[in-house]
Amino acid sequence: MKEITKSISRRNFIKLSSLTGAALSIGFYFPASGKEAEVINLETAENLGIELNAWITIDTNGKVTITNHRSEMGQGSFQSIPQIIAEELEVNLNDINIIFAQGNNAKYGSQITGGSSTIRGSYKKLLKLSASAREMLMEAAAKKWNTSKTECYAENGHVIHKPSGKKFHYGELVQEASKLEPPKNVKLKLPEEYKIIRKPLPRQDTPLKTNGTAIFGLDKKLPGMLYAVVERNPRFQGKVKSFDDTETKKIPGIKHVLAVKMSVFSTFREGVAVVADTLWAAMQGRKVLKVEWDDSGFEHLSTEQLYTRMSESLKSSDSLSVRTKGNAEGIFQKSDKKVEAVYETPYESHSCMEPLNCVAHYQDDKLEIWGPIQGPDWVQDFLSPLLGLPKEKIIVNMTFLGGGFGRKAFMDYPHEAAIISKEIKAPVQVVWSREDDTTQGPFRPGMMYQCKGSINANGNIESFLHRSAGQNMDHQWPNADKKSYNGSATEGFLETYFNSLPHYSFSDAPLDAPIPVMWWRSVYASTNAFAFESFMDELAFKAGKDPLEFRRQHLQESRYHDLINKLEEVSGWKSRKKNEGYGVAIAESFSSIVGEIVKVSKKADGKVKVDKVWAVMDCGWYVNPDIIKAQIEGSIIMALGAAVTHATHFKDGKAVEQNFNTYKMPRITDTPEIEVHIMDNEEKAGGVGEPSLPPFAPALTNAIFDLTSKRIRKLPFNLEEV
Amino acid sequence: MASLTLKINNKNHTVDVDPKMPLLWAIRDVVGLTGTKYGCGIAQCGACTVHLGGTPVRSCSIPVSAAANKDIVTIEGLSSDNSHPVQQAWIAEQVPQCGYCQSGQIMAATALLKKTPNPTDKDIDMAMQGHICRCGTYPRIRKAIKAASQLMNQKASIK
Numbered sequence: 001m002k003e004i005t006k007s008i009s010r011r012n013f014i015k016l017s018s019l020t021g022a023a024l025s026i027g028f029y030f031p032a033s034g035k036e037a038e039v040i041n042l043e044t045a046e047n048l049g050i051e052l053n054a055w056i057t058i059d060t061n062g063k064v065t066i067t068n069h070r071s072e073m074g075q076g077s078f079q080s081i082p083q084i085i086a087e088e089l090e091v092n093l094n095d096i097n098i099i100f101a102q103g104n105n106a107k108y109g110s111q112i113t114g115g116s117s118t119i120r121g122s123y124k125k126l127l128k129l130s131a132s133a134r135e136m137l138m139e140a141a142a143k144k145w146n147t148s149k150t151e152c153y154a155e156n157g158h159v160i161h162k163p164s165g166k167k168f169h170y171g172e173l174v175q176e177a178s179k180l181e182p183p184k185n186v187k188l189k190l191p192e193e194y195k196i197i198r199k200p201l202p203r204q205d206t207p208l209k210t211n212g213t214a215i216f217g218l219d220k221k222l223p224g225m226l227y228a229v230v231e232r233n234p235r236f237q238g239k240v241k242s243f244d245d246t247e248t249k250k251i252p253g254i255k256h257v258l259a260v261k262m263s264v265f266s267t268f269r270e271g272v273a274v275v276a277d278t279l280w281a282a283m284q285g286r287k288v289l290k291v292e293w294d295d296s297g298f299e300h301l302s303t304e305q306l307y308t309r310m311s312e313s314l315k316s317s318d319s320l321s322v323r324t325k326g327n328a329e330g331i332f333q334k335s336d337k338k339v340e341a342v343y344e345t346p347y348e349s350h351s352c353m354e355p356l357n358c359v360a361h362y363q364d365d366k367l368e369i370w371g372p373i374q375g376p377d378w379v380q381d382f383l384s385p386l387l388g389l390p391k392e393k394i395i396v397n398m399t400f401l402g403g404g405f406g407r408k409a410f411m412d413y414p415h416e417a418a419i420i421s422k423e424i425k426a427p428v429q430v431v432w433s434r435e436d437d438t439t440q441g442p443f444r445p446g447m448m449y450q451c452k453g454s455i456n457a458n459g460n461i462e463s464f465l466h467r468s469a470g471q472n473m474d475h476q477w478p479n480a481d482k483k484s485y486n487g488s489a490t491e492g493f494l495e496t497y498f499n500s501l502p503h504y505s506f507s508d509a510p511l512d513a514p515i516p517v518m519w520w521r522s523v524y525a526s527t528n529a530f531a532f533e534s535f536m537d538e539l540a541f542k543a544g545k546d547p548l549e550f551r552r553q554h555l556q557e558s559r560y561h562d563l564i565n566k567l568e569e570v571s572g573w574k575s576r577k578k579n580e581g582y583g584v585a586i587a588e589s590f591s592s593i594v595g596e597i598v599k600v601s602k603k604a605d606g607k608v609k610v611d612k613v614w615a616v617m618d619c620g621w622y623v624n625p626d627i628i629k630a631q632i633e634g635s636i637i638m639a640l641g642a643a644v645t646h647a648t649h650f651k652d653g654k655a656v657e658q659n660f661n662t663y664k665m666p667r668i669t670d671t672p673e674i675e676v677h678i679m680d681n682e683e684k685a686g687g688v689g690e691p692s693l694p695p696f697a698p699a700l701t702n703a704i705f706d707l708t709s710k711r712i713r714k715l716p717f718n719l720e721e722v
Numbered sequence: 723m724a725s726l727t728l729k730i731n732n733k734n735h736t737v738d739v740d741p742k743m744p745l746l747w748a749i750r751d752v753v754g755l756t757g758t759k760y761g762c763g764i765a766q767c768g769a770c771t772v773h774l775g776g777t778p779v780r781s782c783s784i785p786v787s788a789a790a791n792k793d794i795v796t797i798e799g800l801s802s803d804n805s806h807p808v809q810q811a812w813i814a815e816q817v818p819q820c821g822y823c824q825s826g827q828i829m830a831a832t833a834l835l836k837k838t839p840n841p842t843d844k845d846i847d848m849a850m851q852g853h854i855c856r857c858g859t860y861p862r863i864r865k866a867i868k869a870a871s872q873l874m875n876q877k878a879s880i881k
Contacts, residue, residue, distance in 0.1 A: 073820055074818075074819030074820030074821065074857045075819070076819075202813065202816055203816060203818075205818075205821070206812075206813050206816060206817075206818055206821075207804050207813060208821070209818040209821030209824050210804055210809045210812045210813055210817075210818065210824060210828060211757070211797060211798065211800070211801065211802055211803075211804050211809060212755070212756070212757015212758070212796070212797035212798045212825050213757070213802075214821050215756070216759075216821075216822060218756075218759070218760065219750075219756035221754070221756075227751075252723065252740070278739075278743070278747065278751050278752070279747055279751055280739075280740065280743045280744070280747040280751070281740070284740075351856060352820075352822075352856060353759070353761055353767070353769060353820065353822040353823045353854065353855070353856045353857075354759070354820070354822045355760070355761075400820070400821065401820060402759070402820050402821070402822025402823075403820045403822060403856050403857060404820075405856075431760075433763060434761065434762040434763055434764075434767075626816055630816065630819055630859070630862070631819075633858055633859075633861050633862070634819055634857045634858035634859065635858070636858065637858030637860060638856070638857075638858055659762055659763075659764055659766060660761075660762050660764070660766035660767050660854060661764060661766050665767075665854045665856065666858070666860075667850075667851050667853075667854065667860070668846070668847060668850045668851055668853070668860040668863060668864065669847045669851045671858075671860040671861060671864075673861070674861055
C-alpha cells in the first residue's frame with residue numbers, strides 16, 4: 001500500500017471534533033482513481049482541496065459512530081465495516097452506530113458500491129485507523145494515571161490499568177486522546193488473534209428487515225410529497241411528438257402532466273410524467289394518457305437481428321486485439337487436434353425486488369435527493385452539469401437498497417426525479433412500475449463468443465483463441481472512443497492461465513446498437529466465464545482428460561491448486577456414481593477465485609435436475625464467513641436464473657418481457673442444495689458480492705454434458721428440455 | 723372516492739380513497755405502514771403479502787374495498803420487537819440480504835406454520851413458491867421455516 005505520509009497526522013484526527021463537540025474523529029481519504037485507500041496528511045489534503053473524512057467518531061459517552069460511505073444493498077457492508085473497526089478499536093460491536101454518508105467524494109473518495117470493492121478497497125486502512133485510535137486512547141489513559149502505556153490494555157471500549165485493575169471507558173479519554181500525536185507505526189493483530197473478524201456474527205441490519213422498519217427508497221416520505229409515474233418511450237431513444245392528457249386530468253388527485261427528458265449515456269430518454277397526490281392516482285392517470293412518439297432516426301432491432309450481427313462479426317476478420325501471446329492462430333491452423341465452438345448468452349434485466357424510485361426536492365438553488373442509490377457521489381457529478389447546480393448544492397441521501405446489482409449505480413432515475421421536482425416546484429417521488437423496471441434497461445448486454453483451441457501431444461493446450469461480440473458499455477458515453485476494445489474482455493479468466501498457455505489470442509468485436517446496456521452483477525465475467533469454462537471442458541474432452549485434472553495441469557500457482565484440491569475433496573468428484581453428472585468451472589474476477597462443482601441427475605421422468613452445488617471461494621483476507629456464504633448462495637441462484645429461467649428479448653426495438661409472469665425468476669422450488677467453503681490463506685482481500693456468479697452456468701452445462709453427452713452452448717436453456 | 727374502515731393490526735383506520743385502489747397502496751401510502759412492499763403489481767412475487775382474515779393474500783391485487791372491516795395483519799402487526807417465532811428464526815438463520823421481499827416471505831411463512839405446524843420440504847415449496855427473492859435467500863428461508871416450526875412447538879409444549 002502506498003502511503004503519502006508515514007503516519008496519520010494528529011490534525012486529521014481532531015479536525016472534525018470542533019464540529020461534533022468533544023470527540024475523537026478518525027479520518028482518511030480514498031483516492032478516486034486508486035484501488036486502495038491512502039492516508040493523507042492535512043497539508044497535502046488542503047493543497048489538493050480535499051476535506052478529510054470523519055470515518056469513525058467516538059463521543060464522550062464512548063459511543064462509536066461509523067459513517068458508511070458505501071451503500072447497503074444486501075451485500076453486508078453495514079455489518080462487515082463495523083466488524084473490522086471493532087476488532088482493532090477493541091469495542092463491543094453493539095456499541096457501534098453506523099450511519100449512511102451523504103454523497104461527497106471530495107470527503108470520502110469514490111462512493112460507488114460496485115466492483116465488489118467495499119472491503120478489499122478499505123480494510124487495510126480501516127484496521128490501521130482503528131488500531132491508531134486505540135493506541136491514542138491507551139496513551140491518554142496512561143497519562144491520566146501517570147503511568148506507561150505498556151502497563152495498559154484496551155478491551156470492550158475501556159482502557160484498563162493492568163497492575164491496579166483501574167479502568168476508563170473510551171468516552172472519558174477522547175478529549176485527552178484528541179490532543180495526542182497518532183502513533184507512527186501500529187502493530188496490527190494477526191488473523192489468529194482476531195476475536196470479531198472471521199466470526200459469523202449476525203448482521204446489525206437484520207432486525208430492521210424482519211419487522212418492516214428498514215427504510216428503503218420507496219418508503220421515503222416527505223411532507224407535501226407528490227407521486228410521479230412516467231410513460232417512457234419503449235424504444236429507449238424515441239422522442240415525444242405530442243401527448244393528450246384530457247382523460248388523465250379527469251382522474252381525481254392528478255396534479256401535473258409534463259414531458260420529461262432524461263439523459264441516458266449520450267442519448268436521451270423521453271417520456272411524459274403524471275404527477276398526483278397518491279401513487280395509485282398517478283398510475284391510473286398514466287393508463288389513459290395518450291402519447292405519440294417519434295421513433296425515426298434509429299433502428300428498431302430484434303433479438304434475431306442483434307445476434308445475427310454478432311455472429312457475422314465473429315466470422316469477419318475485423319476485430320480489436322485485446323491480449324495476445326505467441327502465434328495462436330498459426331499454431332491452431334496447423335494442429336490436428338483442435339476444437340472450435342460458439343457460445344451465446346442473453347440480454348438480462350437487473351430486476352431488483354425494489355423497483356427503481358427516487359425522491360427529489362428542488363428548492364431555489366438547491367436539490368436534495370433520497371433514494372436507493374449505489375453511487376451518491378456519481379449522482380452529484382452527473383446532475384451538476386445537467387441541472388447547472390454546483391455539486392455542493394446537490395445533497396444525495398442513501399436509503400437501504402432493495403437490491404442493486406449494478407442498476408442502481410446508474411443515474412437516470414434521480415435525474416428524472418430532479419427534473420420533475422424542479423418543474424412542479426414540490427417534493428416528488430418517482431416510482432417505476434415493475435414493467436418499467438423490466439423493459440427500460442439498461443440491460444446486461446447479450447454476448448456471443450467464438451472459441452478455438454488446440455491440444456498438443458502431451459494433452460496440454462497449445463493454442464487458445466477467444467473472440468467476443470457484443471455491446472461495449474463504455475462505447476455509450478458521450479465522446480467515447482468506439483475503436484477501443486472491451487477492457488473487461490478477459491474478466492473471469494484465471495490469471496494463471498496467461499502464464500501457462502503458450503499461445504493465446506483474445507479479441508473483441510463490438511456491436512453498435514441502440515439498446516442501453518450496463519453492469520449486471522459480475523458484469524462481463526457473468527457471460528465471459530460461460531465461454532471460457534465451457535470451452536475448457538470441451539478441450540479437456542478433446543484431450544481425453546478428466547476435466548478437473550485437465551484444469552489442474554494448466555494451473556501453475558499453489559493458490560489455484562489448493563482451491564482445486566478443496567473442490568475435489570468436498571464434492572467427492574473422484575467417487576461420483578455412474579448416474580450422476582458432475583461439472584466444474586473456475587472463474588477469477590474482482591480479485592477473487594471461485595470454483596464450483598454442480599451435480600445433476602435424472603428424475604424419474606428422465607428430465608435433468610440440479611442436485612447440488614459445491615462452491616469454494618478464495619477471496620483472500622475476509623471478514624464475515626456467514627455474509628460470504630450468503631453472497632455465494634445468492635450469486636449461484638441469480639446465475640441459475642440467467643442460465644435457465646429468464647432472458648430479455650427484443651422485438652421491433654422494444655423489450656418483450658415485462659413482468660415476472662414472462663421474465664421468470666428462479667424460485668425456492670428451483671433452488672438446489674448449496675455447500676460453501678472459504679479458503680484460509682494470507683492473500684489480500686478480494687471481492688465477495690460478485691465473483692461466485694460467473695462459474696455457475698458453465699459448471700451446470702458441463703455437468704449436463706457429463707451426464708448426457710449433450711453440450712449446451714446457448715443460454716438460457718430449458719432444463720425440462722435437455 | 724369512498725370512506726372505508728381498515729382494521730389493520732387491531733387498529734381501525736378510516737380512509738377516504740378510490741375503492742378500486744389496491745389494498746397495498748392504501749396500507750403504504752394512505753395509512754403509512756411501509757413494511758409491506760410493492761414488487762410486481764400482478765400477484766407474481768409475493769412482496770406485498772399480508773393476512774386478510776387470517777389468510778395470506780397479495781395486497782397488490784385486492785381492491786381496498788374488499789378488505790374493509792376485515793382483520794388485516796401486516797409485518798408491523800406480527801411484532802414490532804421481533805419476538806414472533808418466525809421473526810426470531812429469520813434472525814437466527816440470518817435470512818435477509820437486501821431485505822426488501824422479506825416482509826412478504828415472513829407473512830407467508832407465518833400463515834404456513836399456523837396451518838401446518840410441522841411442514842415438510844414439499845409443504846414449504848408449495849407455500850413459498852409464489853415468493854421471489856432476487857438475492858437468493860431461498861436456502862435460508864427453508865431453514866428458517868423449520869427453525870420457526872421448532873420454536874413454536876417448544877412454546878406450545880411449555881404451555
